[in-house]
Amino acid sequence: MEQAVGRLVAECIERSGLSARQVAARAGVSASTVHRIVNGVVSPSVDTLDNITTACGVGLAMSASPLAAPAAAAGARAILDPLYPAEVDPDVERWAGRLDAWADGDPVQIIEEAARASGLLDRPDAVLLAGEATIGRLASVGDASGGRWALSGAAGLDLPSFDEAVPRISVLWCEDPSAVQASLAGGTLRPASAAHRSTVVVAAAEPDLFLGAFERDQVVYAAPIQIAIDAISVGGDAADRAREEIRTW
Known part of the structure; x- marks a missing residue:
């Protein structure tokens, strides 16, 4: 959060044509405060941030959206x-x-x-696909992407065999969603009209998401805790089964 605000303030200062010290004076704050905000050391109050952006000639607008962290x-x-x-x-x-x-x-x-x-379905890079596919199909596409990948959600709960159908709603984490989407789109999988109609959610994975991943029957799965989080995040029957599962841990 602090880093994102720091980048925002740095961009505003650069566009203003003023120095950071001049912006600080116009905003009524110390130069050290602006320096610490820009460097992500502190998180300013809304009033302070508004004063700084106004001093740069930029209006501050705020909005609320579902968390997708x-x-x-x-x-x-x-x-x-x-x-x-x-x-x-x-x-x-x-x-x-x-x-x-x-x-x-x-x-x-x-x-x-x-x-x-974590708001998996609300992430801007998440791709929702509906239709039918086998676990082997997802694994092949993941391998062909050339990057790391792992299945999660319903697939991680069920651990189907290579030739079985993908259970709804499964998650395919990968390093390059665009490559995976291009390979999966068309044929038996197509863009989903709504989240609850999805079979597979393709999303970009943070590097540490692959920690604890395991392989079964040539298929890579995310760590059990990640599988449970994803199943609950996407909702539906998989979410209910995940809740039952984690209560036994």
Whole structure:
């Protein structure tokens, strides 16, 4: 969050043609405050941010949208997954603290909160496909993409055989969604008209999502906690089955 705000302020200052010190004086804040904001050290209040952007000749507009934070899922895994590294990105650490506080340390609730906040279906890069395909088809496309990939969601709960149909709603995490989408689109899979009609969700994976991934029958699956988070995030029957599963852990 701090880094994103810092980039925004830096861009506003650059476009203004003013120096950071001049912007600070116009905004009524210290030059050191502007410096720390630009460098992502502090998160300014809305009033301070508004004063700075106004000093740059830029209007500040705010909007609300559903959370779609990959770091939320990573934060849950940082708490619950023993395979997750002890040293994590600051954003992941912040999410781990939030989830732990919101869920009061309850592992099931931590996964529920992470699923809600990770907002897989609300990510701008997520591609929803409807129709039929086999697990082997997804695996072949993942391999052909040339990058890392892993199945999650309903496929991770069921672990179907290579020739079985993909259960709804499954998730295909990959490093290059555009390459995967081009290979999957058409034929028996087509763009879904709505989330609840989807068979497969293709999404870009953060590098640490592949930590703890495992292989079964030539198919790569995400770590169990990630599978549960994704199943609950996409909803439907897979979400209910994931909840039943995690209560047995």
